[in-house]
Each structure stands twice: as structure tokens, then as C-alpha cells.
Amino acid sequence: MTFIYPVDSNKAHPLPLSPEYKSSIKRAPNKPLIPMRHTLSELTGPVYGHETVREGDNDLTTQHSGEPIGERIIVHGHVLDEDGRGVPNSLVEIWQANSCGRYVHVRDQHPAPLDPNFTGAGRTQSDAAGYYRFVTIKPGAYPWGNHHNAWRPAHIHLSVFGHSFVTRLVTQMYFPADPLFPFDPIFNSVPDEKARARMVSSFDLENTQPEWALCYRFNIVLRGKNATPMENH
Amino acid sequence: MQDNVKDNGITPSQTVGPFFKYGLTPTGDYAWNDAFTNSTLTPDVTGDRVRIEGRVFDGDGVAVPDCMLEIWQADAQGRFADPQDKRALPNASFRGFARCGTDKDGNYAFDTVKPGVVPDPDGKPQAPHVLLAVFGRGMLRHLYTRIYFSDEAGNAADPVLALVPADRRATLIATREAGKAVYRLDLRLQGDDETVFFDV
Numbered sequence A: 001m002t003f004i005y006p007v008d009s010n011k012a013h014p015l016p017l018s019p020e021y022k023s024s025i026k027r028a029p030n031k032p033l034i035p036m037r038h039t040l041s042e043l044t045g046p047v048y049g050h051e052t053v054r055e056g057d058n059d060l061t062t063q064h065s066g067e068p069i070g071e072r073i074i075v076h077g078h079v080l081d082e083d084g085r086g087v088p089n090s091l092v093e094i095w096q097a098n099s100c101g102r103y104v105h106v107r108d109q110h111p112a113p114l115d116p117n118f119t120g121a122g123r124t125q126s127d128a129a130g131y132y133r134f135v136t137i138k139p140g141a142y143p144w145g146n147h148h149n150a151w152r153p154a155h156i157h158l159s160v161f162g163h164s165f166v167t168r169l170v171t172q173m174y175f176p177a178d179p180l181f182p183f184d185p186i187f188n189s190v191p192d193e194k195a196r197a198r199m200v201s202s203f204d205l206e207n208t209q210p211e212w213a214l215c216y217r218f219n220i221v222l223r224g225k226n227a228t229p230m231e232n233h
Numbered sequence B: 001m002q003d004n005v006k007d008n009g010i011t012p013s014q015t016v017g018p019f020f021k022y023g024l025t026p027t028g029d030y031a032w033n034d035a036f037t038n039s040t041l042t043p044d045v046t047g048d049r050v051r052i053e054g055r056v057f058d059g060d061g062v063a064v065p066d067c068m069l070e071i072w073q074a075d076a077q078g079r080f081a082d083p084q085d086k087r088a089l090p091n092a093s094f095r096g097f098a099r100c101g102t103d104k105d106g107n108y109a110f111d112t113v114k115p116g117v118v119p120d121p122d123g124k125p126q127a128p129h130v131l132l133a134v135f136g137r138g139m140l141r142h143l144y145t146r147i148y149f150s151d152e153a154g155n156a157a158d159p160v161l162a163l164v165p166a167d168r169r170a171t172l173i174a175t176r177e178a179g180k181a182v183y184r185l186d187l188r189l190q191g192d193d194e195t196v197f198f199d200v
Helices: A007-012 A193-197 B153-157 B166-172
Strands: A072-080 A091-096 A121-125 A131-137 A142-144 A150-152 A155-160 A169-174 A214-217 B049-057 B067-072 B097-101 B107-113 B129-136 B143-149 B173-176 B182-184
Touching (some): B049 B067, B049 B129, B097 B107, B143 B166, B166 B173
Parallel strands (some): A072 A214, B143 B173
Antiparallel strands (some): A072 A131, A091 A121, A142 A150, B049 B107, B067 B097, B129 B143
């Protein structure tokens, strides 16, 4: 199948400069991006080896000698293209704060405890249908220095590849009905309300495991449409 | 069942943030392994081995210590390690992808081979180039640019460089250091000599 990547789809993304998010002010280009046609360089992308994802890399609760503190959750869904077709064999990497909202990163020094049983990094590859699944701990909200009393809504960072180098996506998955949404300049950097809603996972009772873990569903839609849409419909 | 994708449209980008290192570029500093390194080199790779290095600066000219850069390129024969490239088989284990976090002084470096010539959609040759994606705290979506090589005569006829105003092309061309297989290219995210970024 041949894919095309209409540039119009990028309108869902935040603009580079979003002044409410202070760090964007000196790191956003001033000059307009230069349009160009996609060449073979843009239309191809990396394929990963067997060593990229190891057995168990998608379970962030079993990487240490004990179990991490916090609310165990399942996060699953499909990596999809713009036609709703599953994107197979796509690498999905995640990283997140622990249940207290503290990152293991040395630069996070806010007064919340680290958890010796939680690093907060995982990865998996979507299957032939585009399906992926992680087991982790629900991350906590945490304060940051953007403005007075600034708190990030709880989120899991995701990095996804897809069919080509132009489908590359780094985003954040949020949890339903977080009261911090209206105050978060990163969440609100996405101008369209419907597009913002696509970053919020859904509570999934059907796949919640009794006595064990709540489940959230999060579908990730990457760029890419069938170049000849009639052939499959 | 409730689903977060009810309408058409892609999942929007969000910043990689300041804390990606332990997940994406741990390089031995955290209890997690690296999926990728800053090298594309494999035992079977053919072609000229080169290092591409430089620094990343913000709009105040301050070094950016928390960027993540990713490269994607063809092998020395101009073939991509992707089955979507139907032309020929690349070096068997060469993948053409690498990832590097900037250090405290904004430095990055990639070890790779100089890519070969890749055709544009009209079949015209593109000068050897590496695709570069730039991620960072403060960057709500990553930026795309290209790295060309200063000692390539093909740059003059490259169809993508031709889209760039002549006085900005130098921001895309890594300069070969005298007598070494090292090319230098600094990235400037903002300002008068801002790097050219593409809308792809």
C-alpha cells in the first residue's frame, strides 16, 4: 500500500510558539517553515530489530525487586493511520513520573519521594493489527515553574514511529476529567478542542481486571492515508 | 465503548519535556537500556564513515542542554533500510536511524556513513543529505530539517536546497573539518541565523 501524508493534517498540532508555555518563547522558530514535496527520504522510516524490544519491556511494574507504590493500571489501544487502519510493528516508547508525581530524572528535585521499584520507562511494538499494551502505575500530577501554582495534569509521555519519518510523533496521554486541564498551557497549546480530546484516554471498564488493575484505552492516530482510497472499500 | 478517537484527525504533538533522558537516551545513566544510539554504523556497512557534530542554541544564543535529535538517512548507495524503498537491498544490518541527546553544553554528535544520492519525486538526483528531527523542552512539536555536506558538488543542483533562500542555505550545510572525516553543523532554533526548518 502506498501512503500519502497531507500537510493539512498537521493543523491538529500546537503552533511552535505558545507564549503561555514560557519555554517555547526562545525555542520556537521566528521564520516560517519552508514547504517541500515529500521525497523518498521523507516517505520511508526506520524498521527496528529484535533487540529493540525485550520480553517484559511493556510492564513498568516488574523492572525491580519489588512492586512500585501506586495505582496499577493497564494502558492499551491501537496505533492507527488517518483512515483508521492499524499501523503494525510500530515502536511505542513511554516514560512517566511515579505515583507521587516525581520523575527519576536527576533534574526533577521537587519534594516528592522517589520509588526504588519504579523507573518509569517502557517500550513495546504494536502487533499486526496495530494493537499495543502497557502495564504501569498511574502517574501523579506535579508542580512546575511555568507560572504561580503551576501543576501538570497527570500524563504519560509517548513516542511513536509509524510508516515513515514524517509520521514520527511525540505526545502525552492524559487521564479523563482531570481538573487541571483548564490551567495547563501545554495541554491547551493544541488550539482545537476536538484535537485536545484526542490526547485524553478513556476509562475502559470492560478491560479492567477485577481485583488487579484499572484499564485506560488510548488510540494513537498517526499521519498517513491510502494513496488510492477506493481499493479497500 | 467510550473511545478517545471519535472524529477524524491525528493525535496532536506535545513537547518531549525536560525529563525524557531516562526513557529515550539513558546512555548508562539510568536503569533502562537504549533502544537506539547515536551511531548508524554496523559491521557490514559500506561507504565513507563520518562524524556529524555541532551544538544547539536557543533564540538568546544560549546552548540547549535538553534537546533530542534523530537522524534518518540512506546508506552510501542511496538505499533506505525500509521495505517501502523498492529499488534495492541496503547493507543487511544497516538501519539508517540514530538518536542523540544534547549534553550540558548543547553538543550533539552522530557517527554514520555519508549517504548516497536519492532521487526526488521527478527522478532528479538529490545531493547526499541526512534528515534531522529536533525535539526539546519548549518545543511543542518537533522540527524537521536536513543536513547536507559542504564538499558535495551536487548541492548546487539539489531540488530541496533550491527551495531555500540563498542566504539561508548555509544553515543546512555541515562543514568538513580540514583533514578529518568530521562535519560540523550548529543548529539555531530562533534568531537572525535561524536554521531552516521544513514544513513536511
